[in-house]
Amino acid sequence: MLLVFTIYHCCVTGLSVKSIGGQKRKLRSEKEIKWLFAEWQVKYDKSYDTSMEESRRIKIFKDNLRYITEHNRPENNHSFTLGLNQFADLTTEEFASIYLNSHLNVEPSSHASDRYMPKEGEQLPNFVDWRRAGAVSPVEYQGNCGSCWAFSAVGAIEGINQIVTGNLMTLSKQNLVDCERLSNGCFGGRTSSAFQYVQKSGIDTESHYPYQGVRQPCNPIKESVVYIDNYEVIRSRNEISLQKAVSSQPISVSIKSNSTDFIFHKKGVFSGRCGQKLDHGVLVVGYGREDGKDYWLIKNSWSTFWSENGYGKIERNINAPFGKCGIAMNPSYPVIDKPYRLYGQSSKTIQKMPLAGA
Structure with missing residues (x-):
């Protein structure tokens, strides 16, 4: 069950509750909660096989709603707000089993690089947003599939490919889920394995090899475009090196995300609880400062209903070795030295040839 009762304990059918400060606060009635739940079901197209299962989901929904409402009270003075989204009928345990990735670890040191090691006296930009440069494809939804690793890796490849060629191509996450055999498809994977696969075999477009959200046999007619x-890993694993890297290209990172605060993040710079271990792959597409707090701008794969149209801001420059939610613990990025023109119609006949004059 989500961490509701750390704030206060009560029966949701009551009219008021005494808070830690001693003041009575009015609660929503059972009727109002059921109305909100029905509205939420319509918005997110949710239905259940039995009345028993629906009753269980309503209870979880109430717990999550109560937590969100308490968090958002102005007197709590948080730097971010929470909101209901498509995950409101799940416990954190259920959420983790569906959407998160137990295979994310620190990437191999054999690919560690000093490419983005800051130099003494070097000035970095105060603000970066790769969306404005046209290097970020639209937010998508991974569905009931633990494929965040593929979304993170593909986003980084799309970014560097656009920077090198000037052409933003939306690439296939399903290609990796089906064909990259060092990972486990919808049961988790690693961005390093994804990068190794694309280095050797290339990757198809989203339109030609669309996302299905389940692992299938590798498509034999895929086209590697x-x-x-x-690929390289940032050796120093600190926020300054990550800042320099993000000023040059979008970066794949792993974070600790299994907390109620993060799951229901809606707006503002996230500074809440994160979880205990790396469990989710996202893409850092920028950084900046808002309301006196430095932040990282991440692109998530939980649809546009999460946070601010699928993008979230995470507190930056905090007093912790690897940054908020471990964001600087496992950063990696693809390298493209020169663009390629591709010949052939399938992965079996592809040859990669440098562009003339490149």
């Missing part, structure tokens, strides 16, 4: 030359 983008390759990478290598």
Whole structure:
């Protein structure tokens, strides 16, 4: 069950509750909660097989709603707000089993690089947003599939490919879920394995190899339209190095995300609880400062209903070795030295040839 009762304990059918400060606060009635739940079901197209299952989901929904309402009270003075989204009928345990990735670990040191090691006296931009440069494809939804690793890796490849070629291509996450065999498809994977696959075999477009949200046999007629030359891991694993990297290209990172605060993040700079271990892959597409707080701008794969149209701001420059939610613990990125023109119609006949004059 979500961490509701750390704030206060009560029966939701009551009219008021005494808070820690001693003041009575009015609660929503059972009728109002059921109305909100029905409205939420319509918005997110939710239905259940039995009345018993629906009753269980209403109870979880009430717990989550109560937590969100308490968090958002002005007197709590949080830097961010929470809101109901498509996950409101899940416990954190259920959420983790469906959407998160137990295979995310620190990437191999054999690919560690000093490419983005800050130099003494070096000035970095105060604000970066790769969306404005046209290097970020639209937010998508991974569905009931633990494929965040593929979304993170593909986003980084799309970004560097656009930076090098000037052309933003939306690439296939399903291609990786089906064909990258060092990972486990919808049961988790690693961005390093994804990068290795694209370096060797290339990757198809989203339109030609669309996302299904389940692992299927690798499509034998896939077309490899983008390759990478290598991938690297930021050796120093600190926020300054990550800032320099993000000022040059979108970066794949792993974070600790299994907390009620993060799951229901709606707006503002996230500074809440994160969880205990790396469990989710996202893409850092920028950074900046808002309301006196430095932030990282991340692109998530939980649809546009999460946070601010699918993008969230996470507190930056905090007093912790690896940053908020471990964001600087596992950063990696693809390398493209020069663009390629591709010949052939399938992965079996592809040859990659440098563009003339490149």
